[in-house]
Amino acid sequence: MNDIASVRVDRAHDLYIDTPEALDALCKRLEGSSWLALDTEFIRERTYRARLCLIQVASPELVACIDPLALPDLEPLRPLLTAPGTVKVLHAAHQDLEIFHQLYGAVPSPVFDTQIAAALLGLGEQMGYGRMVSEMLGVDLEKGHARTDWAQRPLDPEQIGYAADDVRYLGEIYLEQRERLSALGRSDWLDEDFRRLSDPASYAVDPQTQWTRLRGIQHLRGNQLCAAQALAAWREELAQQADRPRRWILADEVLVDVARRMPRNTAALARIRGLPERTLERHGSAILELLEQSRNRPETDCPQPAERLVLTPDQEALADLLMATLRIEAQRQNIGPAMLATRRELERLASGDDDLPVLRGWRARLIGDTLLAVRRGERCLRVSENGVRLED
Incomplete structure (x- = not known):
């Protein structure tokens, strides 16, 4: 690239945004940018929804880390994320876009995913960001903060610098990849893939379809499948309401075992291996009621697993x-x-x-x-x- 220096901001000039006034000023500076690099830091080990802890953003002129935990809201950022004239550049974008969908009910667009572009350019499938920065730009990123608890405050300068590096080089990579795609005549090949990434439907969760994600459902038949569907939908709705991980309520393998055995009373339910005692105490009656309803549904109303393909x-x-x-x-x-x-x-x-x-x-x-x-x-x-x- 001929303009690398123009799209790389030195760490000494990074911004840390933790007041509404600073966020307003940042958004004004970012207006009209041809591209914005985006990344997020979050935790979700103990919650259903990811807890957004940091938003990193870069433009040709600046790199900034936005602190959602210190700000009353992030509404000033919304117009930038949906501005049609600004390409939002991310690496392995799906999880980050899911968080923005959770935050705004909308997904940033248009987007450019450098991991997908790398695969189309023959650089490797599922290429990690650090390796891509190293191979394309000759920069080796620090790895010491990979397990940082991003919810803790204050963040030290090293942590902030590490986070900012996740967007510092994305602009260079985007411009370089765009040039290479153009040289190969592939500039528009990924348009459909990127439009699909920005489709809000890709991030919507329907509790009634969650049973299809369960491992082991191919061994269930008839009313057992009714039970699996009902239990998975109940678990999803409860996890959303309580903002707790699904597995804390009922692990997949336990849910499938409950659907397979369809116990009729609390004693039989308690014998299911792996069923937490807390879940049994709090939700045992609800589980047994769902099982009873599933037993009484006509088998013709029960869901059917995807038909297994058998080739000659x-x-x-x-x-x-x-x-x-x-x-x-x-x-x-x-x-x-x-x-x-x-x-x-x-x-x-x-x-x-x-x-x-x-x-x-x-x-x-x-x-x-x-x-x-x-x-x-x-x-x-x-x-x-x-x-x-x-x-x-």
Whole structure:
């Protein structure tokens, strides 16, 4: 990059924002920026919702750490986060965007995720921020504050500097990645991925669908699935109301075991291994009532788990062929295979399913059309002394 010096602010000039007046002044300075780098520090080990402890923000002119614990509200920041002319740059953005959705009921947009862009540029899948800064900019970040309790005050200068470094280099990386994507003709390839990141629906929680996330539900049948759905929805709503982690109320494996065994009384419920005594005392009656309601529901009203895909031997072989094709094309394009499609997607493709992400947008142009041609028998793999390649 030719303008690195213009987008890197020295630590000595970092701002710490802990008064309403300072926040107002900061937001005025940030108005009209072409991009803003964002990151958050939070804790959620003992709560359902993440407790926001610090917001780091950087523009071409400044780096600042905003202290939500010292401020009455963060409303002045909202217009900046939704300004259509300002790109919000984050790394591994989902958790940070989830926190902003929790805070404002809206998600910053437009966004640019440097981790996703790194994968499209062939720099590596799920690349960590520290490694990316090191490889792209030659800067080795400090690692000593990775386990900091960000809720404690006051924060010392080293902690603040460590947090500020999480956005200090994002602008440089964003500009460099944007240039590389443009040189490869891939500038707009990630637009759909980034729009999906800014979709509020991606962060909404529906208690009635939480049962689908439980491990082990494939072993449940009929009214057991009714029970799993009812218990998972009850647990979700209770966790939200009490602002406590789900597992503190009922761990996943215990919930599934309760749904499987469907005890009829307190004594039988108490014999469920791993059920906390506190939960039994406080919520045993509610759990038994949900189980009774589940027993009385017609099986036709019970939810159904996702149908397990079973491939024929020919389809298994085709999935292997599609996977080999994917790897060859990913290597040729210098993109991580997982950025293009998963093995599960290719198995569905081999089974005849055409409603897949790999067959939409830039993935279709890059690999999806080729995979369809292989499935139709129009293209094949040939092995030669020069390696494996695709041929008509």
